[in-house]
Amino acid sequence: MRISKEYRLKKPESSLWMHFANFFAVLLWALAILDWKTGNSLGLFLLYASLLYCVALAVFCGEKEYERWHGYHRPEASGEAYVAIWTLLMAGLFFFGNTQGFPYIYTIPPEIVASYAVVIAFFAITEESKNLYSKKTP
Numbered sequence: 001m002r003i004s005k006e007y008r009l010k011k012p013e014s015s016l017w018m019h020f021a022n023f024f025a026v027l028l029w030a031l032a033i034l035d036w037k038t039g040n041s042l043g044l045f046l047l048y049a050s051l052l053y054c055v056a057l058a059v060f061c062g063e064k065e066y067e068r069w070h071g072y073h074r075p076e077a078s079g080e081a082y083v084a085i086w087t088l089l090m091a092g093l094f095f096f097g098n099t100q101g102f103p104y105i106y107t108i109p110p111e112i113v114a115s116y117a118v119v120i121a122f123f124a125i126t127e128e129s130k131n132l133y134s135k136k137t138p
Contacts (some may be wrong), residue, residue: 010019015060015063015064016065017056017059017060018060018064020056020059020060021053021056021057021060023138024049024052024053024056024057025053025057025082025085026075027049027053028046028049028050028115029085029089030088030113031049032046032093032109032112033089033093035109035112036097036106037111039104039106040106040107040109042109045107046109046111046112047111049111050111050112050115053115054114054115054118057118057119057122058118058122061122061125061126064126065126065129067131068129068133069129075134079122079123079126079127080123082119082123083119083120083123086115086116086119086120087113087116089112089115089116090108090112090113093106093108094108094110094135103119
């Protein structure tokens with residue numbers, strides 16, 4: 001039994017996983033800044049927030065690519081914005097964490113670095129998928 005194209009092309013208004021990824025991204029950014037302000041005091045909070053963010057982002061990216069390749073992709077999510085925000089956050093944590101005027105040298109937690117690497121990796125994968133899909137479709 002084949003599903004009609006009209007039915008297949010209907011897409012949800014927004015993705016629940018996109019909302020989860022957005023929520024945990026903002027939470028993780030806030031926790032990273034708070035961790036900087038408090039001198040690396042949020043260890044486990046950062047670990048759990050990072051884990052939840054990476055899981056939500058992975059599921060959202062998978063869902064997004066599945067939809068792209070099945071003909072009902074919604075182009076509202078911009079990966080470039082996430083990469084830019086993450087890059088600014090990392091640069092800010094590095095720069096302000098190593099300036100004079102603070103009684104400690106801030107070390108960027110590995111959870112934040114790993115989350116940044118995941119964002120870059122997912123962005124590269126989804127961009128390559130988008131390029132392959134554009135070559136596949138006329």
